[in-house]
Amino acid sequence: MNILILGYGKMGKIIGEIAESRGHSLAAKINIDNRDELNDLDASTIDVAIEFSQPEAAVENIAWAMERAIPVVSGTTGWLSRKTEIEKLTADQNGAFFYASNYSIGVNIFFKVNEFLAKLMNETSGYKATLEEIHHTEKKDAPSGTAITLAEGIFKNVEQLNDWHLVGQSTENEQSLPITAKRIDPAPGTHIVRYSSEIDEIEITHTAHSRQGFALGAVLVAEWIQGRKGVLSMDDFLSF
Ligand SMILES: NC(=O)C1=CN([C@@H]2O[C@H](COP(=O)(O)OP(=O)(O)OC[C@H]3O[C@@H](n4cnc5c(N)ncnc54)[C@H](OP(=O)(O)O)[C@@H]3O)[C@@H](O)[C@H]2O)C=CC1
């Protein structure tokens, strides 16, 4: 495959290395300071765009590729309030758009465990649910996209909860799940779901040891999306 990398930062670089090690070529590696290179590209030679940039840039990047009939695999977090615009564009263009807040297979297993645990906790009284995420200090958004996906998995299953708030930034209420966001270098990404009672505590944790799992997942999805259409997610890609 010939891959366009949109956002050549910490993630883009590892994605490029993994893609090349799997025999793919890189059409271009686009950052904020070399976006002009997009004008020189022949879009018909590009099989897929992998987009890991920043919240303010994601929609523009995705739209650029979608308008040129290039399938898009996006991992940028913090822009999802505009996801419906991209879903509409995907439908209008009869294109392919894949989004995941986390491409690591381990985290996607963790999402399932989170939902199962939430179902059990919904049947049990006396526990208070909280979330914690820990990332490196360069991270621009809080809470992480992964923490928001975990929160949504809890809302689906715990009747009492339907919203989240960042601890320290808004007041608590019974329906709102508190999320603590910590920024500590060099943490690639740690997520903790905790249920506490006076008697005990139940805690599940996913800790990424590096960015390899996120990057490999994105390349595997880029291979998988070839020939597919529509708005796609990890539920389409994974068999569990
Ligand atoms: N879904 C997942 O599995 C994962 C998602 N992420 C998300 O991916 C995103 C990127 O993370 P990370 O690589 O760590 O961040 P970095 O800041 O290291 O990289 C982002 C890159 O995007 C570039 N960029 C900024 N604006 C534009 C633009 N308009 N067009 C093209 N490139 C642009 C930046 O360029 P410059 O440096 O010049 O500003 C930078 O090189 C974040 O939103 C993060 O939350 C991260 C890990 C896993």
Ligand SMILES: O=C(O)C1=N[C@H](C(=O)O)C[C@H](O)C1
């Ligand atoms: O910015 C990061 O680094 C990460 N971002 C994603 C998120 O916001 O969930 C995924 C991973 O946790 C790393």
